[in-house]
Amino acid sequence: MTDLQTFQPVLLEAVGVEQGHSLESYRSRGGYAPLEKLLAEKQPPEVVEMVKSSGLRGRGGAGFMTGLKWTFLPKDHPGPIYLCVNADESEPGTFNNRILMEDDPHQILEGTIISAYATRASTAYIYLRYEYPQSWKSLQAAIDEAYAAGYLGQNIKGSGFSLDIYLHRGAAAYICGEETGLIESLEGKRAWPRIKPPFPAIEGAFRKPTVVNNIETMACVAQIARRGVDWFRSIGVPADPNNPRDPGSYGPKLYCLSGHVEKPGCYEAPLGITARELIDGFGGGVWKGLRAKAVIPGGISMGLLSEAELDTPLDFAGPGKAGCLGLGTAAVVVIDETVSIVDFLHNSCRFFAHESCGQCTPCREGTSWSLRMLERIRAGKGRLKDLELLAEIGNTMGMMPGSTICGLADGAAWPIKNAIAKFRDEFEEYIKQSNPTGYMETDPVPALPILSAH
Amino acid sequence: MPTVIVDGQEIEIGADERLNCIEAARRAGVEIPHYCWHPGLSVVASCRMCLIQAGSRNAETGEVSMIPKLVPGCQTPVKDGTVIVTDSDLVRDSRARVEEALLIDHPIDCPICDKAGECLLQDYHFEHGQSERRADIHAFTSRRRDVGPTVTLFVDRCIMCTRCVRFTREVSGTAELMVSARGAKEEIDTFPGFPLENKLAGNVVDLCPVGALGDKDFLYQQRVWFLKKSANVCGGCSAGCSIVTEHNQDTVYRLKPRENPHVNKWWICDEGRYGWHHLHDPSRLVEAGRREADGFTAIEWADVVTQLRDDLKAAGRLAVAVSPQLTVEEAWMLCAVARSIDPEAFLAVGHVPTIGDDESFPGGFTIRGEKVPNRIGVETVLGLFGAVAEDGTVPGWNELLEQAQKDDVKAAWVTAGYPTPDGSWCDEQTAAAFDGLDCLVVQDLFDSPLSARAHWRLPAAGFAERAGTWVNCGHHAQSFEQAIRPPAGVWPEGRLFWNMLGRQGLYDPSGVRQQIAENSAAFAALAGDLPATGVDLRLQQLAPN
Numbered sequence: 001m002t003d004l005q006t007f008q009p010v011l012l013e014a015v016g017v018e019q020g021h022s023l024e025s026y027r028s029r030g031g032y033a034p035l036e037k038l039l040a041e042k043q044p045p046e047v048v049e050m051v052k053s054s055g056l057r058g059r060g061g062a063g064f065m066t067g068l069k070w071t072f073l074p075k076d077h078p079g080p081i082y083l084c085v086n087a088d089e090s091e092p093g094t095f096n097n098r099i100l101m102e103d104d105p106h107q108i109l110e111g112t113i114i115s116a117y118a119t120r121a122s123t124a125y126i127y128l129r130y131e132y133p134q135s136w137k138s139l140q141a142a143i144d145e146a147y148a149a150g151y152l153g154q155n156i157k158g159s160g161f162s163l164d165i166y167l168h169r170g171a172a173a174y175i176c177g178e179e180t181g182l183i184e185s186l187e188g189k190r191a192w193p194r195i196k197p198p199f200p201a202i203e204g205a206f207r208k209p210t211v212v213n214n215i216e217t218m219a220c221v222a223q224i225a226r227r228g229v230d231w232f233r234s235i236g237v238p239a240d241p242n243n244p245r246d247p248g249s250y251g252p253k254l255y256c257l258s259g260h261v262e263k264p265g266c267y268e269a270p271l272g273i274t275a276r277e278l279i280d281g282f283g284g285g286v287w288k289g290l291r292a293k294a295v296i297p298g299g300i301s302m303g304l305l306s307e308a309e310l311d312t313p314l315d316f317a318g319p320g321k322a323g324c325l326g327l328g329t330a331a332v333v334v335i336d337e338t339v340s341i342v343d344f345l346h347n348s349c350r351f352f353a354h355e356s357c358g359q360c361t362p363c364r365e366g367t368s369w370s371l372r373m374l375e376r377i378r379a380g381k382g383r384l385k386d387l388e389l390l391a392e393i394g395n396t397m398g399m400m401p402g403s404t405i406c407g408l409a410d411g412a413a414w415p416i417k418n419a420i421a422k423f424r425d426e427f428e429e430y431i432k433q434s435n436p437t438g439y440m441e442t443d444p445v446p447a448l449p450i451l452s453a454h
Numbered sequence: 455m456p457t458v459i460v461d462g463q464e465i466e467i468g469a470d471e472r473l474n475c476i477e478a479a480r481r482a483g484v485e486i487p488h489y490c491w492h493p494g495l496s497v498v499a500s501c502r503m504c505l506i507q508a509g510s511r512n513a514e515t516g517e518v519s520m521i522p523k524l525v526p527g528c529q530t531p532v533k534d535g536t537v538i539v540t541d542s543d544l545v546r547d548s549r550a551r552v553e554e555a556l557l558i559d560h561p562i563d564c565p566i567c568d569k570a571g572e573c574l575l576q577d578y579h580f581e582h583g584q585s586e587r588r589a590d591i592h593a594f595t596s597r598r599r600d601v602g603p604t605v606t607l608f609v610d611r612c613i614m615c616t617r618c619v620r621f622t623r624e625v626s627g628t629a630e631l632m633v634s635a636r637g638a639k640e641e642i643d644t645f646p647g648f649p650l651e652n653k654l655a656g657n658v659v660d661l662c663p664v665g666a667l668g669d670k671d672f673l674y675q676q677r678v679w680f681l682k683k684s685a686n687v688c689g690g691c692s693a694g695c696s697i698v699t700e701h702n703q704d705t706v707y708r709l710k711p712r713e714n715p716h717v718n719k720w721w722i723c724d725e726g727r728y729g730w731h732h733l734h735d736p737s738r739l740v741e742a743g744r745r746e747a748d749g750f751t752a753i754e755w756a757d758v759v760t761q762l763r764d765d766l767k768a769a770g771r772l773a774v775a776v777s778p779q780l781t782v783e784e785a786w787m788l789c790a791v792a793r794s795i796d797p798e799a800f801l802a803v804g805h806v807p808t809i810g811d812d813e814s815f816p817g818g819f820t821i822r823g824e825k826v827p828n829r830i831g832v833e834t835v836l837g838l839f840g841a842v843a844e845d846g847t848v849p850g851w852n853e854l855l856e857q858a859q860k861d862d863v864k865a866a867w868v869t870a871g872y873p874t875p876d877g878s879w880c881d882e883q884t885a886a887a888f889d890g891l892d893c894l895v896v897q898d899l900f901d902s903p904l905s906a907r908a909h910w911r912l913p914a915a916g917f918a919e920r921a922g923t924w925v926n927c928g929h930h931a932q933s934f935e936q937a938i939r940p941p942a943g944v945w946p947e948g949r950l951f952w953n954m955l956g957r958q959g960l961y962d963p964s965g966v967r968q969q970i971a972e973n974s975a976a977f978a979a980l981a982g983d984l985p986a987t988g989v990d991l992r993l994q995q996l997a998p999n
Binding site: 354368396400 | 632635
């Protein structure tokens with residue numbers, strides 16, 4: 001475990017630097033030299049081995065081993081292989097990719113070029129979320145600079161390796177962040193996630209082998225190339241020797257701290273920092289001297305940590321032990337004690353009902369039904385029975401029970417499950433107070449007209 | 455042979471068969487409910503109704519290991535040792551929940567829905583759903599909008615299986631339909647200015663598992679539980695698609711495709727689908743008539759049988775047009791009748807109307823330009839009677855017209871039965887070729903310039919009113935049953951020929967078919983009971999005797 005006092009940010013080193021996003025500044029900080037060295041000295045399998053041995057896990061949310069994902073590509077594939085970089089950062093509370101793209105785009109490009117070299121991809125697509133116009137400008141400017149400097153295009157720096165990067169701007173849908181939804185959208189279709197198998201590594205964009213990686217993962221690849229595998233493995237949480245399926249959580253991580261804290265922001269810390277350390281150490285504590293009621297550990301879809309669980313380490317294994325879905329995007333949102341958890345859940349359900357792509361029945365109808373139930377509860381017509389229904393929806397919707405194609409439903413289910421399990425008393429109190437005559441009702445009540453959902 | 459275990463029951467599948475769990479379970483007699491999956495479309499696994507538990511049995515140890523979560527049966531292929539469990543509590547609960555979810559936004563307006571009675575949502579809810587509605591939500595109203603000239607959409611009944619969308623993308627290749635909006639608000643829609651207008655559009659109504667897509671031609675015409683179904687073959691073109699004729703009290707209400715992997719898979723074209731209205735056209739000929747000085751005089755069929763033979767015999771040399779609308783059996787009997795009247799009778803295939811070229815679609819479906827169902831069958835029959843020209847071809851309509859104008863030909867018998875109420879299949883100029891004859895017999899559905907010249911005007915039967923065998927453009931022979939009775943006063947052609955041959959009892963098409971099969975190599979494949987999907991005449995000929 002790295003000492004927080006001595007930890008130096010590397011992913012965010014360009015933040016605050018004058019013209020830090022320029023090629024010149026990036027080079028002056030040691031950028032692109034590792035790429036040139038690597039192109040000259042290493043073969044693609046060695047680069048894959050380097051990333052594999054670093055223990056880098058995908059920063060997009062699922063935390064899959066990046067190097068391992070690359071090895072799933074077919075060997076000696078005769079046709080093109082594509083690299084998609086997922087910049088559709090739409091998980092509520094998350095903005096670390098945006099910081100990277102706006103302040104240090106060349107770090108991402110270097111990582112992308114190295115990753116493309118390792119996976120033998122000669123075309124890379126950066127799928128950018130529509131709502132990031134500034135990132136679009138800075139990334140496109142960086143791509144133009146890189147082409148001009150010979151880091152992109154044909155025969156990069158005489159290595160014989162060629163790469164084109166296309167910046168593709170999405171049309172603002174949460175589901176485009178799901179890797180196969182992203183691929184469908186990239187192909188110009190409706191972003192309905194594909195059924196797997198085949199996985200994208202076998203058949204992805206344009207029916208060709210495809211790797212999809214997150215922006216922050218690309219930045220980590222660039223840093224591994226620059227600082228080495230040993231440096232990367234010296235940061236974070238080593239693998240649990242008692243759990244053979246835990247590959248450990250190595251490297252620095254960008255935590256997006258927002259909500260009711262004194263100093264919200266994007267902070268770089270070693271994986272494994274606890275939520276309390278992050279809130280108190282970086283965020284200056286909960287605002288206005290209040291206490292936290294709950295904390296979202298990594299984007300709204302990961303569920304909730306209660307105040308008592310704030311010492312949970314925010315690594316890939318930690319939040320799961322506290323009943324959350326996982327680390328997710330490490331977007332920590334603090335909810336202070338004045339907030340009604342009913343309102344929180346209503347907001348969460350509204351988001352997922354709006355963003356459900358509508359392909360699988362359980363998610364399409366489950367997200368919409370849970371929203372309407374919460375609207376009824378908030379309208380003073382709640383029943384205790386509704387909590388059972390909500391919990392049932394939460395427990396049966398998602399990839400994990402097998403009832404949906406992609407993980408959006410799991411993300412919708414976890415806040416419901418966690419909120420009801422961890423704050424059941426508050427829900428019951430709310431329902432009893434707001435509906436004193438009918439809270440015990442179990443017969444179907446007359447239907448309310450549909451309130452405005454979105 | 456690979457073995458699959460379905461609910462504890464072991465079944466064997468073919469060594470190179472690629473089946474999914476739904477298909478494999480069906481072999482074991484287990485129905486896995488499904489909405490979005492259709493064998494003719496791509497797999498999307500989105501309705502989640504077919505969720506089951508699956509696993510595999512180790513061939514050596516016999517140990518069964520199950521996948522820890524539910525899997526969609528449509529997307530899960532089976533192989534040797536695959537274990538499928540469809541009757542566990544987990545699966546039952548999951549089906550009940552999907553049914554419940556699908557009904558949350560469904561208007562449940564079954565009493566006014568045309569699909570009621572053949573609706574998968576009803577059937578599955580009855581079998582797998584739960585009795586109590588837990589969602590206290592106002593269902594949407596029954597919004598309706600047209601998606602094309604023939605198809606209408608009841609928006610809120612839709613369960614978003616997207617079968618119709620995939621059909622227009624994968625089979626018709628026209629891609630008019632799409633999904634708009636997102637989540638529970640999504641709807642099937644067309645792109646502005648591009649309505650659902652293609653020659654296969656009607657199939658989306660058959661594909662729709664619920665009452666969302668309605669065929670305007672059938673809408674509110676009949677409750678489906680009153681309909682009786684007869685296995686027929688479409689007579690619209692030489693493709694010979696297998697169809698089901700749905701009828702009640704001798705009235706046809708709609709035609710639907712009947713699955714036939716050799717011919718039309720699961721589809722039919724709209725031309726065929728709506729090509730039954732002529733059957734109930736008020737201008738149909740329904741009376742056998744013999745020309746007298748002041749027009750046609752009605753004549754009893756029993757008298758037609760005797761007097762027609764006498765008239766033709768008295769006239770002399772006979773030329774016969776054997777219509778490609780006739781079945782093989784009818785054509786064979788007609789030839790036999792003709793030769794019994796005049797052993798030298800000239801036999802030719804009747805008029806073969808052709809409109810344009812064959813039209814193929816991306817899904818493999820083809821609409822043929824030749825708009826008759828049985829040209830090849832009739833030609834083969836004529837071959838049996840030696841009616842073959844020196845160059846080996848079978849004479850056709852043009853040869854018949856030449857014959858009719860010859861001096862020694864005194865009589866002609868033209869069987870027609872074309873579904874053109876305006877009689878436009880034969881124009882004045884063509885009909886004039888028959889002017890000099892002593893006896894002209896015309897058997898047709900409608901009046902035409904030709905029937906105006908006839909000495910005998912006999913009504914014909916429509917495609918659903920006859921039984922027999924048709925041979926399509928690919929030499930594929932299909933036998934079909936009679937769906938409805940012809941209008942009062944009409945004898946199907948087969949009945950007339952049967953009686954003119956002096957045979958006893960009721961006309962027996964399958965008996966005639968057996969007789970033809972026994973006496974000719976070309977039709978040997980027609981012997982015995984035919985499968986519902988028909989037989990290929992050429993393949994059977996290659997088999998050793």
